[in-house]
Structures are given as structure tokens and as C-alpha cells.
Amino acid sequence: MPGDDLPERPRIDDGFVEDLLAEPDERGGSDDPVGFVAVGDGADPDLGYLTGFDGPEREYAFVRVADERVLCAPQGYTERARRQFDGRVATESLRAPPGERAAAVLDDALGTRSDADATVLTPATIPHDAAVYLERAGYEPRSTNAVRAARATKAESECGAIRAVQRAGIGAVRHAESILAAADVADGGLRWRDEPLTAERLRREIDADLARRGVRSAGNTVVSAGATTPDGEAADPESAIRRAEPIRIEVAPRGPHGYHGACARTLAVDSDGGWERRAYVAVEAALDAALGEIEPGVDAATVAREADAEVAAFGFDPGGKSARGPLATVHGIGLSARERPFASGAELRPGTVLAVAPSVVDPDEGCVRLGAAVVVTEDGYEKVGDGEPSFAPRRDE
Amino acid sequence: MPGDDLPERPRIDDGFVEDLLAEPDERGGSDDPVGFVAVGDGADPDLGYLTGFDGPEREYAFVRVADERVLCAPQGYTERARRQFDGRVATESLRAPPGERAAAVLDDALGTRSDADATVLTPATIPHDAAVYLERAGYEPRSTNAVRAARATKAESECGAIRAVQRAGIGAVRHAESILAAADVADGGLRWRDEPLTAERLRREIDADLARRGVRSAGNTVVSAGATTPDGEAADPESAIRRAEPIRIEVAPRGPHGYHGACARTLAVDSDGGWERRAYVAVEAALDAALGEIEPGVDAATVAREADAEVAAFGFDPGGKSARGPLATVHGIGLSARERPFASGAELRPGTVLAVAPSVVDPDEGCVRLGAAVVVTEDGYEKVGDGEPSFAPRRDE
Numbered sequence: 001m002p003g004d005d006l007p008e009r010p011r012i013d014d015g016f017v018e019d020l021l022a023e024p025d026e027r028g029g030s031d032d033p034v035g036f037v038a039v040g041d042g043a044d045p046d047l048g049y050l051t052g053f054d055g056p057e058r059e060y061a062f063v064r065v066a067d068e069r070v071l072c073a074p075q076g077y078t079e080r081a082r083r084q085f086d087g088r089v090a091t092e093s094l095r096a097p098p099g100e101r102a103a104a105v106l107d108d109a110l111g112t113r114s115d116a117d118a119t120v121l122t123p124a125t126i127p128h129d130a131a132v133y134l135e136r137a138g139y140e141p142r143s144t145n146a147v148r149a150a151r152a153t154k155a156e157s158e159c160g161a162i163r164a165v166q167r168a169g170i171g172a173v174r175h176a177e178s179i180l181a182a183a184d185v186a187d188g189g190l191r192w193r194d195e196p197l198t199a200e201r202l203r204r205e206i207d208a209d210l211a212r213r214g215v216r217s218a219g220n221t222v223v224s225a226g227a228t229t230p231d232g233e234a235a236d237p238e239s240a241i242r243r244a245e246p247i248r249i250e251v252a253p254r255g256p257h258g259y260h261g262a263c264a265r266t267l268a269v270d271s272d273g274g275w276e277r278r279a280y281v282a283v284e285a286a287l288d289a290a291l292g293e294i295e296p297g298v299d300a301a302t303v304a305r306e307a308d309a310e311v312a313a314f315g316f317d318p319g320g321k322s323a324r325g326p327l328a329t330v331h332g333i334g335l336s337a338r339e340r341p342f343a344s345g346a347e348l349r350p351g352t353v354l355a356v357a358p359s360v361v362d363p364d365e366g367c368v369r370l371g372a373a374v375v376v377t378e379d380g381y382e383k384v385g386d387g388e389p390s391f392a393p394r395r396d397e
Numbered sequence: 398m399p400g401d402d403l404p405e406r407p408r409i410d411d412g413f414v415e416d417l418l419a420e421p422d423e424r425g426g427s428d429d430p431v432g433f434v435a436v437g438d439g440a441d442p443d444l445g446y447l448t449g450f451d452g453p454e455r456e457y458a459f460v461r462v463a464d465e466r467v468l469c470a471p472q473g474y475t476e477r478a479r480r481q482f483d484g485r486v487a488t489e490s491l492r493a494p495p496g497e498r499a500a501a502v503l504d505d506a507l508g509t510r511s512d513a514d515a516t517v518l519t520p521a522t523i524p525h526d527a528a529v530y531l532e533r534a535g536y537e538p539r540s541t542n543a544v545r546a547a548r549a550t551k552a553e554s555e556c557g558a559i560r561a562v563q564r565a566g567i568g569a570v571r572h573a574e575s576i577l578a579a580a581d582v583a584d585g586g587l588r589w590r591d592e593p594l595t596a597e598r599l600r601r602e603i604d605a606d607l608a609r610r611g612v613r614s615a616g617n618t619v620v621s622a623g624a625t626t627p628d629g630e631a632a633d634p635e636s637a638i639r640r641a642e643p644i645r646i647e648v649a650p651r652g653p654h655g656y657h658g659a660c661a662r663t664l665a666v667d668s669d670g671g672w673e674r675r676a677y678v679a680v681e682a683a684l685d686a687a688l689g690e691i692e693p694g695v696d697a698a699t700v701a702r703e704a705d706a707e708v709a710a711f712g713f714d715p716g717g718k719s720a721r722g723p724l725a726t727v728h729g730i731g732l733s734a735r736e737r738p739f740a741s742g743a744e745l746r747p748g749t750v751l752a753v754a755p756s757v758v759d760p761d762e763g764c765v766r767l768g769a770a771v772v773v774t775e776d777g778y779e780k781v782g783d784g785e786p787s788f789a790p791r792r793d794e
Contacts, residue, residue: 043440057733076722079628127522207608212601231476325473336454
């Protein structure tokens with residue numbers, strides 16, 4: 001079946017946490033950290049990255065202390081934790097809050113401490129109650145962004161996971177293309193299998209195809225045809241798609257290994273070369289211009305600026321005006337569908353995986369967007385996933 | 398198309414927050430709270446509940462102060478926030494951390510304060526950095542579980558949302574049933590459409606069917622056939638399902654409105670009345686016994702205990718030994734697939750929506766489970782979603 005080749009969840013080298021703990025205090029003080037604690041639930045990409053554990057909708061803790069990796073398994077999930085986590089699964093006090101359990105793990109590992117206020121590194125967004133438990137146990141939480149920073153550079157195993165989910169995503173968009181190719185036009189509106197083909201119906205078909213490939217939509221599949229809101233959402237997803245309307249299709253599916261892909265395409269049925277076709281030429285040129293900028297050392301903002309300038313040079317209004325909005329021209333992909341680097345002063349490095357997707361929005365005409373996913377290499381980039389986009393829908397290969 | 402009738406996201410009456418703020422300090426002190434602040438990302442069910450906003454994978458803040466509801470919209474999402482949020486959308490300092498923005502909203506609303514350490518209510522799991530921003534601005538965060546508590550009792554609009562997604566989930570399981578009914582047995586293994594029918598293939602077909610109905614699997618669809626891990630995961634999801642093996646199917650899909658359903662069924666192809674059939678009879682009886690206990694005032698733990706005792710009376714080992722594990726016999730459903738009440742001292746009330754699903758696990762034979770979703774009424778309960786389960790797969794209706 002399609003998608004059979006989805007790889008296992010990559011094992012992460014978390015040596016960076018060990019390095020953090022080994023580094024002398026930059027400020028020359030004596031407060032070298034004694035451990036690292038993260039607390040989050042199964043949806044937290046940082047926790048998934050650190051543990052490889054597919055946790056429930058409930059907070060649990062990861063502790064790195066004295067060369068030991070410890071997962072404070074959530075109640076009811078110790079079996080699963082043992083199967084998935086490469087380290088010690090702590091099962092003491094299963095009903096206690098994760099912050100309290102993490103403090104107990106630190107106490108056990110460190111024994112009697114001379115330091116009454118030992119520093120423990122944590123992500124800044126650790127739940128407040130967990131931070132308070134650590135403080136009560138005599139630890140001083142100090143925030144680090146090391147996990148987010150580490151996630152921004154992918155290991156080869158992570159690139160492999162992203163390639164596999166990207167193949168599935170491109171396949172599902174190709175499936176939508178074949179539906180559009182097979183659709184009939186009646187009174188200017190599209191029909192498929194004897195019913196009106198609406199943006200919502202096409203979106204559901206795409207999500208169904210993703211599911212058959214073993215990945216899932218994560219609720220972020222977009223189909224917008226014709227008039228949109230100023231931020232590119234379909235103004236009327238329940239009406240039949242019209243002939244020549246730009247049909248923007250975006251998927252950012254999540255694989256069973258947790259990693260996301262990103263594919264943005266625009267198609268039109270029976271375009272006669274009007275606004276939609278001119279806008280498509282603009283985003284094609286913008287994508288080429290942006291990709292031409294990609295190499296290590298370049299700022300992600302430069303890539304976005306290049307794309308948006310090209311869109312403007314064609315006389316269109318770039319959609320990606322906000323570096324963090326739904327139409328952001330550049331963002332990283334990984335365990336989050338959108339993650340670092342954003343177009344805001346982040347330098348590309350070998351192993352950065354980037355989605356680049358310039359767009360044009362005109363609330364009356366529609367939204368036209370074209371994207372690619374790339375992994376930054378030592379001397380440029382490689383595309384993630386293949387297949388050439390087409391503006392005119394093609395039938396099945 | 399199926400699932401067309403999915404309702405809009407329910408609007409929540411957040412009067413309970415206002416009540417909290419109006420309540421005098423229980424401890425007789427002078428620290429009446431001046432406001433309420435929650436911070437979380439688009440995946441946080443508490444934030445979704447409070448705001449109705451479908452946010453990105455990035456933290457944002459909700460503030461309730463001086464009769465005003467304020468959403469500190471995430472950068473790039475102010476347009477969407479205005480469409481979805483019923484209150485003021487604050488767009489100042491879009492790049493500042495949400496905790497800092499929430500403190501500024503409090504400052505603006507409260508003007509010059511006489512109280513240097515005014516109490517602000519927050520969920521206990523507010524991100525630590527947000528709590529620190531509030532503290533720096535002169536507020537004392539005090540944790541409240543009022544949001545989780547409010548979520549445990551559903552309004553009629555929420556029950557409607559759950560009914561709709563439950564219909565879609567039952568429909569998808571029914572679809573799986575019709576695939577099993579159409580499958581052939583060759584050399585003891587199931588084949589469907591000329592290929593081996595594996596648990597993984599059936600899972601993908603279910604997820605595809607959910608997608609066509611406009612809901613999504615949230616990664617929690619389970620198909621396990623035959624031998625399992627001790628916690629009920631398929632031991633070998635890539636081998637063809639065998640004749641007479643118990644096939645446990647579970648879906649807990651999420652609707653576009655954010656609410657989840659819960660449907661657990663077990664089927665077997667050509668069962669000859671062996672272990673799988675006897676275990677099925679046990680979980681049928683256990684489900685009946687558990688449902689018979691449901692009425693306001695009863696503890697959720699009593700319902701679970703009744704079910705597990707019935708399973709044991711049939712001579713089987715109940716799967717739901719942990720009140721929080723993957724085979725928990727009783728849990729609430731709502732904006733989380735599993736939420737309060739759990740089988741741990743929580744009293745049922747009119748408006749509680751409960752999944753009840755007793756199970757039997759034998760790692761060699763398999764896992765057999767049967768569930769129902771109910772809403773607790775003034776004098777008992779109503780089933781959510783209809784359709785009678787069957788142990789022998791039926792063809793399409």
C-alpha cells in the first residue's frame with residue numbers, strides 16, 4: 001500500500017543536553033547546572049524530541065542528571081514508555097505531579113547536596129507548577145532554549161522521516177490534482193462523481209488520501225478556491241469550485257514518527273490566462289528566486305524578502321507579510337509543522353529543513369501559493385520530495 | 398456527503414470565570430483576584446475552551462479583567478482571531494512574549510493600583526515564563542482548576558458537537574466492519590481487494606473514512622488483532638488478520654469544532670465460539686452493568702469498578718486496571734479525547750459526557766473491548782450516537 005515505507009521514529013542524539021550540563025557557567029559564577037528537566041504532554045514536540053515517547057494528553061517529565069536519562073512515566077503508560085524510551089523509566093509516585101517526581105529523581109541521583117540552591121536547566125515554558133515543585137525542593141530553575149535550538153538542525157535520520165511524510169503529502173496533492181482533472185464543468189461550477197466539487201469536499205478527499213498513506217492531516221490541510229479572507233482562508237468552502245478560479249492546496253501532514261512535511265500548490269481548471277495565471281507566474285518566479293538564495297550562512301529573512309520582492313516586481317501583493325502568519329513565506333518544518341527558523345534573523349545551517357512558499361492574496365480573486373521543502377546542505381540545498389508542480393490539473397500518472 | 402451536519406464550534410458561557418473573580422477570598426484575606434490569565438498554544442484544550450480560537454502551534458494569552466475578555470492574538474493571526482473570538486483582540490506588542498502582553502492588558506484595565514501584589518488567577522500549568530512576567534509586573538499568580546472543572550460539565554451545544562463527531566466515528570467503525578464482512582479467508586488469513594488485510598491497512602481505511610466524514614483521527618485510532626502487548630497494542634500490525642482472532646477497533650476522532658467522540662468495538666471473522674466469543678460476552682455484560690450504575694451523584698470509580706468486577710466474574714482479567722491507562726474503563730470526553738472525570742473519586746453530574754469501555758486483555762489471545770459514550774442526565778443517562786454493535790461483521794447497511 002502507499003506509504004508503506006514510512007520509517008521508524010528517529011532516535012535523537014541528546015548529547016547537547018550533556019554538553020549544556022558540562023559547560024562551565026558563562027557568567028563565571030559557581031552555579032553550574034546539576035541537571036535538566038522538561039515537563040510537557042504527548043503533544044509537546046520538545047518532549048517528543050527528547051524522549052521518543054508517544055505520550056498521552058497529560059504532562060510527564062524528562063530528567064537528565066548524572067549521565068542518566070529518566071522518563072517519569074505517566075500513570076498507565078509505563079509499559080509503553082519502556083518500549084519507546086531509551087533510558088530509565090521511573091515509576092515511583094505515579095500519581096504525583098510530574099514536577100514533584102522530577103525533583104525526587106534529581107534528589108536520588110545527586111544524593112546529599114552541599115548546594116542549597118542548585119541550578120536546574122529547563123525550557124522557559126515548563127509548566128509553572130513544575131517549576132514551583134523544583135524550587136520547593138531546593139532547585140533554582142534556569143531557562144534554556146537549547147532544545148528548540150537543537151531541533152532546528154536535523155540529523156540525517158530526521159531528514160529521512162521528513163522525506164517520507166513529504167512523499168505522502170505530495171502524493172495526496174497529486175490525488176487532488178487528478179480529481180480536478182476528472183471533474184466536469186457545468187454552468188461554470190465543477191462537478192465530480194455527479195456532485196458539486198466544493199473546496200471542503202476536495203479537502204476531505206485529500207485528508208482521506210493522506211490517511212491511506214499512513215500519515216494524518218493534523219487539521220492543517222487547506223483548500224481555498226476563489227474569494228478568500230485577507231489571510232487566505234476560503235471565503236465559501238461549501239460552494240462548488242468555479243472554472244478558472246485559483247485553487248490553493250496546502251498539506252502539512254504528520255507522519256507516525258511525529259515529523260511533518262509541507263506542500264503548497266495552486267491549480268486552476270480551464271484557466272484562460274487571466275489574473276490567476278499571472279499570479280501563478282509571479283509565485284513561480286518568486287520561489288525560484290528564493291531557492292537561489294539558500295545556502296549556509298544566509299538569513300531566513302533574506303530568503304523570504306527575495307521571494308516577496310519578486311512577487312511585488314510582478315505587480316502583486318505578497319501574502320507572506322507576517323513572518324509568523326498562516327501565509328509566512330519561510331519557516332522550518334520538523335516535529336512542529338512550523339518551527340524555527342522563521343524569517344526573523346535566523347541563519348541557515350546544514351541540516352536546516354525549510355518550507356519556502358511565496359503567495360499572492362487578493363480577497364476578490366483568491367490566493368495563489370507555490371512552495372517547496374528543502375534541506376540546507378554544505379553548499380546549497382536539496383529539495384525534499386520530488387514531482388514537478390503543474391498549474392493545469394493532470395490526470396493520474 | 399457524510400458528516401455534512403457537523404455543527405459549528407460551540408460558544409462557551411465563561412461566566413464561571415467572572416464568578417471566580419467576584420467570589421470573596423475564601424481564606425478571609427484581602428487578596429481578591431483582579432483578573433484571570435491563561436496562556437497556551439493552539440493544541441491547549443483549556444485555551445480553545447476559553448476563546449473558541451483555533452490558534453497556531455505557538456503560545457498566546459487570554460485575559461479576563463474588569464468585565465472584558467481579551468485575546469492577545471499571536472503575531473500573524475489577528476485576522477483569524479477577530480473572526481473567531483468573541484471579545485477584544487489585543488494587537489499591541491505582537492512580538493512580545495504572551496505573559497508580558499497579558500500583564501500589559503491587566504495594567505491597562507486596572508489603571509493605577511493601590512495593591513502592589515494583586516492576585517491573578519491562572520491555571521496551574523501556565524508556562525513558567527508567563528508566570529514570571531506577571532510577577533515582575535507586580536501580580537501574584539494563584540492557581541485555579543476552574544477551567545478543567547468547568548469543562549467536565551458540558552452545555553447542550555457541546556453535547557451536540559460530541560454527538561456529531563460520535564456519529565462520524567461510529568460510521569467509520571461500521572465501514573471497517575463492512576470491509577471485514579467482505580474479506581476472504583485464505584490459509585487462515587484475511588484478504589481484501591486481493592491483498593492481505595492487516596491491522597495497519599484496516600486502520601488506514603478507518604482514518605480515511607473519518608476524513609471523508611470531515612473529522613480526523615488525532616492519531617488515536619487503534620486496530621489490534623490477535624496477540625497484543627500487555628497494554629493492548631497490536632503485537633504484529635503488519636501481518637494479515639487471522640480468522641477468528643478478536644479484532645479490537647477504537648476511534649476517538651476530533652471534529653472541526655475541537656470535540657472528540659469515543660467508540661470501541663470488537664469483531665471476529667468466522668468465530669467458532671472460542672476464547673474471543675466468551676471474552677466478548679463478558680465485556681457485553683460488563684458494559685451493561687456499568688451503564689446501569691450511571692446517574693448523577695455516582696462516582697466514576699463506581700462505574701469502572703462495576704464493569705471490571707463483571708469481567709472478573711466471567712473469569713477474565715480486566716484490561717482497565719489503571720484508571721489513566723490506554724485501556725481505562727471510564728473517562729470523560731470533550732475537547733480532549735480523555736479528560737475528567739476519571740475513575741478516581743469524581744462524581745457524575747448532569748452534563749458529564751463519559752466513555753465507558755470495559756476490556757479483557759490476554760497477550761496471547763488478544764484484546765476484546767466494547768464501549769459506549771453517554772451523557773449523564775438528571776435521572777440517568779442517554780447514549781451518544783446510536784447503532785448496535787455486532788461481534789460478527791455485517792455488510793453495509
